[in-house]
Amino acid sequence: MEVEVRGDLEYAIRQLKKKLQIDGIKRELKRREYYEKPSVKKRRKQAEARRKLRKFNRMRKAM
Numbered sequence: 001m002e003v004e005v006r007g008d009l010e011y012a013i014r015q016l017k018k019k020l021q022i023d024g025i026k027r028e029l030k031r032r033e034y035y036e037k038p039s040v041k042k043r044r045k046q047a048e049a050r051r052k053l054r055k056f057n058r059m060r061k062a063m
Contacts, residue, residue: 005012020026036044 017026
């Protein structure tokens with residue numbers, strides 16, 4: 001990942017944060033901060049799959 005800095009450092013920091021958020025790196029770091037029990041991990045993954053499926057179905061209906 002690259003963020004090109006052409007002067008305004010604050011702007012470059014905002015761009016980097018945006019790219020990290022889009023790539024999901026911030027969420028991943030926050031998730032790995034503490035140990036997650038296997039049962040909790042399984043429930044989280046199932047919930048993510050349900051959300052993803054609902055989003056896919058919404059997108060398909062919109063077409």
